[in-house]
């Protein structure tokens with residue numbers, strides 16, 4: 001029996017879980033079940049009243065309805081992901097992870113808003129999301145010297161998935177402009193097997 005991951009091909013939250021599972025060598029132990037959370041299918045609602053993916057159901061029927069919760073669980077099951085540094089470097093690392101997760105949240109929210117009929121799209125709100133993404137990427141640009149290519153932690157994985165999602169949904173932001181360090185780091189990071197295997201289909 002395998003763990004079950006309720007997922008979609010393009011969700012960045014799902015991708016974080018897929019990358020972590022691949023890095024930990026756990027992908028073979030996970031069966032993927034594609035669902036559309038916006039359609040709120042009953043099998044998803046029975047597991048997660050929030051109607052969001054990813055949800056992981058373990059072999060013991062434990063239900064884990066959130067990417068960071070799933071990642072915390074998978075880290076107890078496999079090896080191969082670097083732990084966080086100690087001391088104040090730890091708090092910096094976690095700050096960068098929260099920042100990358102915030103970029104993902106804003107990019108997903110932007111994607112949803114842009115799907116509305118044009119007459120009710122809230123432009124000022126979209127501008128606010130774009131501005132927070134821009135500021136966050138500027139912070140991540142300064143953080144690149146602390147990012148590893150050889151032994152990434154959950155921090156680098158969140159940053160890599162956030163940048164990949166911007167390429168998919170907000171290419172018009174041209175996030176690489178003026179961010180040479182982040183660009184060079186991502187060019188190499190995105191070639192990891194775990195990133196290639198979890199890449200979303202081209203739009």
Ligand SMILES: N[C@@H](CCC(=O)N[C@@H](CS)C(=O)NCC(=O)O)C(=O)O
Pocket residue numbers: 010011012013037038050051052053054065066067068108
């Ligand atoms: N905090 C959650 C967010 C999950 C999330 O928002 N997933 C999106 C897919 S990208 C979703 O299921 N959206 C459906 C909805 O909001 O109705 C996590 O980290 O897993």
